[in-house]
Amino acid sequence: MSSLPALTHRPAATSCAALALAVLLAGWSPLAASEPADPAPSPPSARAYPGWSEEALRLVEAWPVQAGGRVKPLLTLAGYTLLALNGRKSVKVIEAGEERWIGPTEWLLDVLFFPDVAAHYRIFLVQDDATLDAIGFTREMRESTAAADYAREGGGASTRKKRDRWSLADLAPAFGRLQDQASLYFDKPAAERSRIEAQVITLAENVARYNQLMSSLGLATGRLAVPKSAELERVLGPVSEATFTQVARHLDELLRLLPPPAPPGQKPPALTPEQEPVARLLEDLVDLAGGSGALALLPPVEGAVAAEPGAWLNPNAALLAAQHEGQVPATTLGLLEAFERLGSVLDRPEESLPALRALSSELVRAAEARGDYEHVALEVTYQRLDPVSLSWKIYFAGLAFALLGLLSLRGGRLGRSLRPLAWSLTAAAAGVLVVGIVMRCIIRERPPVTTLYETILFITATGTLACFVIEALSRRWIALPVAGAIGTLGLLLAQWFEGLNKQDTMPTLEAVLDTNFWLSTHVTSITFGYSAGLLAALVGMVYVLGRVFGLGKEAHDTYAAIGRTVYGVICFGLLLSIVGTILGGIWANDSWGRFWGWDPKENGALMICLWELIMLHARMGGYVGPFGFSMLAVAGGAVVSWSWWGVNQLGVGLHSYGFTEGIQTMLTSIYLTLGGVLVLGLGWWFLKGPGSVRRA
């Protein structure tokens, strides 16, 4: 984040079209309502809102769009944009008192083609209404806005909570103050901003992002008024109104009618009365092209100058490129015309669907021709399947039945009959997760772990699979509930982290990570090591808590087996952690020129190795028995958590993935939980007398 995007900036009137095009570089807002001087809501659309058919949604969600350096389906982009603004990937809409949930694609289509309908969707999540006070959107204003919304929607809640969602139209009266306050706070160093100040900045960024998004396809429905002028009539014909492409097609001729742009730093040349209408029309053209941050839906044209290699364009960027080229390339114009055709028939579903089909196939064909569409369809399937949230629900069901199944430890028939069900559910959940991970690998053409988010999925999957192996070997009915717990907790963590991070979980990778060999060896084995350390901590917890609460007092054999399991998991964890850590050093030696640099993430990995070595040597030296070893494994959970998440919070070093607010809270609660178990264990140990614990 280097600068704050302008929230309400309209192109200034310029006398030269070249300069007018340059205005594209600045932000742009199509919302008249966003002008501080004119807080009136935009007039309702003349077009009827027909809604979107299932087929239309299926077509649009697979549109290729470039964002964050890669081509992805529109569904992905819409989902993460909505997550960032709304805190979830769906929108609650209330019409005539009826609640309805719409998905990201439908929401984005409304934002693009029916902005005045979408402006009333409450999608700006405000965590604390003190943020709204800070931008002058007072309690009274909020109350009357809420009452007006309630009357319009004919239902829902008539008041708003402290943490609530607001629509673009709701916030419109406060835009001026929002922009001012956000700029003010933005100039402060990030560490010195208060929570509310940071939230004001976030809200301003979200509104700016929304405005950029909304401007993306304004040209599909907008029309340009053609001023009366002999020059324009000669170029465009005798028309009073024109579409974007009708004007853009003649860009070179129109630009030739104007004086050449002045050199930088000099006053632009004065325009003659004949040139003024041309300049005005070109300004409107720029206006209609949308913002520089609009959706990049147009594949680049090979050989075009001024375009970054491989960078897709939005209409704004296409116009900017055309300024150098002389004209907008024919293929780009063709696509823009298809958007306009769709825009002209939107209110007639029987015509809009064929237009949408034609447009979609053109977009897909253009992306395929560049080789950019290879995994888009698979990614749509991934996003629709949402394996992470599907899997955790199944894991949870598996966990519930596995816990019920524990009843059979004492020979209960009910418990025993639940076992196959628990097994199948947990296995199915793991299967869904593994399929999800494999899909991600195919889409990204990468090994399974490249980001912090993916470590969660991988650790969950491998942790459960390890439990299956343990259960298959020992048949003691302990590892299966642990598998369910790992699956449920792990995937809830993944979803929570995704919501916290609010970004595409399949980002492009930094230069140093561009090596599938090291990603698949070092990163995978280190992550396996984390997984083993956490699994050992969980099984250790089962041992310690079981002892403390006196569960199955007579089942010495079972406790011995749990103890052996902790030991075995730690042994394999150590193998993977040590090999992974050294491989990391070798990778570092190849990319940064040193094997070991005492970087925080390296130190974290080393600490896991050291802790597990301490455990094994303490056990071999006879300093700890199964109980002590399990206690050490529980403490090891804290070492792994610190290495996995904690070091990132330091904000230093080469592996720093950025401080994320909220993670510290999660870490603290993990430390407290582990600490609580350790305190209970120690208390029990003292009460029982160390000797008797060892004999047990």
Added chain:
Amino acid sequence: MRRALDSLVRFLGSFGLCTVILGLLLLLTYFGTLEQKFASIYDVQKKYFESLVLTSVQLSASGPIPMLLPGGYALLTLLAVNLLVGGLVRLRKSAVTLGLGAASVVLLCAILPHLGPGAMFAVCGLVIAALLVLTGRVWPGKDWSRLGVLITHGGILVLLAAGLVEFHFSTKGVLALSEQDLGAAYRRSGDEFEAYFEWDVIVAEHLEEEGGAVQERVLPFERFEDLGVGESVRFEDPGLPFDLRLSGFQRNCVVLEAPEGGVDGLALRGLPPDSAKAEHNAPGMLLTLVEKKPGGRTQRALLHGLQSYPWRVTLDVGGAERVFDLDLRRRRWAVPFTLQLDDFTAAYHPGTDRPKEYSSRVTKLEEGSSQPILISMNQPLRHKGYTFFQSDFQKPQLRSTADGRRVRTPWVSIFSVVRNPADTWPLTACGIIFVGLSVLMLRKLGGYVKAERRRRAT
């Protein structure tokens, strides 16, 4: 005496000592990580991991707290002793295990350095399989649990040795090459590299009779890097007509005007060491030159790391004029070949400022032959014991030249250069540890599965 020696050996090789050393290492690593919020990684490394003992740790912004801890160097040395002694104590009784383990370690040390990572894993897999078959079929029934342990510890020793050799015998520095030659600051080719942290005082004498040749004498960084306030160091050389005294050394400082006091109206103002990157520190010092001849003059000057020209001293020695340049500059090491930059590429993911790839096409010039080479992230050039890594770059920018012209500087590609005799040892150690731990774990797993099966059968 014998008993005392025995108990010393037992103590040095004990699991208890091992656990304590590992525990202290863990603590040291944790504190050393936290302190990186407040000090550069170079300083933290020196204080925690390259030291014998440390007396304070800084865990929060409120400042250091006193704490006596053994340093990383001491702990790792002790760990190596513990490992060797412990291994010998425990393995006295099983010569076959010792022999087989040592043979495996030696074999792997001999083979692995010559393999790529892929082939390495294959060889390791083969050795694991061979050891499991040998100990299961050829000598069945014997307690082989120590074999894996022994091999693993052999690998750890190799790793520790790699660390020791790197610490004492490696050199690290930087070489910046530009796409075009432009003045003295931008050079397309180079055959030496510059240190990140070490600064030497150079006494360069211009030898008139040898056609402008320069003879350099070096006062090495190690002689003055730890000088405290008020301390000084003397530099005497029989070939020089003067002695040098170096004092007031500052690790990081700026030059300020000082109309009163100071040297030639200038003074050094000390700054705290750069907390992010120690290579940004610019040292300075006061140099006092005392002529050896009776009644010779004493001259003083400030030297600063960023000054653009040396201190020139012209002396009359026995009727002849001798010219010396005294300079404080980063240490330089020669490379036995020349690298020339042909082209540098920085690619970004389209539409973003996220770097996708950096790479440099260079030509290696050596004894009349030339060879084109591509150096990129994760793909360094290794040649004659030197390794060149793509580490950074500079974009072209507009600069004013001395004669007032505005010129666009060329792209500059920056390489880290390392000469480390133990460069490939960690990979070997990794292979050995992998073999050792795998043998150990697979044996244990086998035993566990067998026991569980027996339990279920009864």
